[in-house]
Amino acid sequence: MIGDFMLWLEETGSTQNILKEFSFPYGTVVVANRQWEGRGRFGRKWHSEEGGLYFSFLLRAEDFKELLPLPLVVGYGVLLQIERKGFKPMLKWVNDVYVSGKKVCGVLVERSKEKVVVGVGINLNQKEFPSDLMATSLYMLRNEVFEKKDFLLETLEILDRVLEEFKNFGFEKFRPAIRQRLMFLGEEVVVYSQEPVVGIFEDIDQEGSLLLRTAQGLLKFNAGKVSLRGSKIF
Template structure:
């Protein structure tokens, strides 16, 4: 179970690094009030000041038949918790949660030999963000402070259930619900992978890959960034 052992730090470089560099039992959760070197995909810096909820947990590779959809599945689990609080979040393929066009959560999945380290950053109680970030927090949206430990435990409860179902039934069980909550589905987008590709975001397949309808035919992307064409949402 995720959270049977928990380490809560006032500050660290990144919760991901703690789990990757030291030996912990599977299911361990490392939480930090602040991260000096919080990061997202592609090594991007994750704004990790006081007020956010930053945690990572440890999974065993052999427990999962498929790892490719894991970022989407974890993001979906966090989305369910945010929905429970009365918000209407959406999933941005492949690993983000947005509300009203602004990011409230990011997920990072990294494999290190036989273990998988999953990092989650949730914008919980921050009162402001740098103007160059398309980000918001639950506090900024509702003017209500969330109790961090309670929010974490509720999120872990959902993630435990979702991940157990993912182990048993695979991604196909979640695909319909995730499709309903995907940003840009059916719209013209730009996918940034090795190079920008324009097309219609047609669907996600049974592995969680993005299917893009282009002039050259249907293309499949396992990773990358997707943005509505002509917008600055990344």
Template sequence: MLRSLIWLEEVSSTQEVAKRFLVGTVVVANRQTSGRGRLGRHWHSPEGGLYLSFSIPVGIKDESTLPLVVAHSVASYLKALGFMPAIKWVNDLYVGGKKVCGVLTERLRDRIVIGVGINLNQESFPKDLEAISLRMLSGKTFDKVSFLLELLEFIERDIEKLNAFGFVAFKQAIEDRLLFKDSEVILYTPEPVVGILKGISEEGSLLLLTQEGLKSFSVGDLTLRAL
């Protein structure tokens, strides 16, 4: 599925560059000047992080769940490295309450572009960002090439599994890693909805127990409700 690799020193966004190459080409950059996250947010992309994008053909089973499945892939790899990541619905990974990874998917006419940004070897972050790197967590500097190649094995395996069996094959594992599970949260849809996060549906939607009962949401921005 992933056939070739292009590694660049600096790009505006790996997501935009990947759109210019064939399906199955992985575009990696050491820095992004205009990195993007979900909802068009800026992704802080300095030297030290690992930023990659690639595209797959349209038509994959349960396509809308790709952000969760790829986040699960990264989480599985980080767990193999000794970390304890949690998945923040719908596309982020946290360790110790701070963000270490984000996933972005974009659907084009003939392909789906998947981007992954990982805080790998950074030594610090601006104070206004609730972010942390694997180096800051472990005290270890990671080799980018070996990290990337091992990570891609996890991602490729899970995408093939999704296409073969659908999201049901991932639901329980993702739910077990869900950040804020059984806690009171606010989901901005953009209107705020308050409820207890109970899990995810078989379609990957968020399940909130609200004053009106259990409700399902396919989009929204999630945050823990302050006490």
């Protein structure tokens, strides 16, 4: 079970790096109150100040038939926890959770040989963010302080259940529910991959890939960043 062994640190460079560089049992969770080398996809810096909930957990690659949709599935698990607190979150393909148009959670999945290290950053109790970030926290949305330990344990309980179902039944079990909660579905977007591509966000396929309807036909993206056309990249 995820969280049977847990290491909670006041601060560290990156919870991801600890699980990648050292030997721990599968299911181990590393939590930090602050990170000075927190990162998202493509090496982007993750704003990891006091107040957020930052944790990584260790999975075994061979336990999963599919790894490509894992960021979406983990994001969906976090979304369920945030929904349970009375918010109306949405998933932003491929690995973020948003509330009221601003980011509250990011997921990072990294494979290192037989290890899969999953990092989750949840904006829980921060009171402000730099003005250039399209980010908010649950505290800022409701003016309520959330108990970090309780929130973590509840989230891990949901993630453990969701990942067990994903292991047994695959992504197709989650695809309908995830589609209902996808930002920009059916709208004109720009996908930033190797180069920007404009089209209609038509669907996600059985692997969680984004299907984009363009003038050249239907294109498939396994990774990238998506924004509404004409809006700021975030």
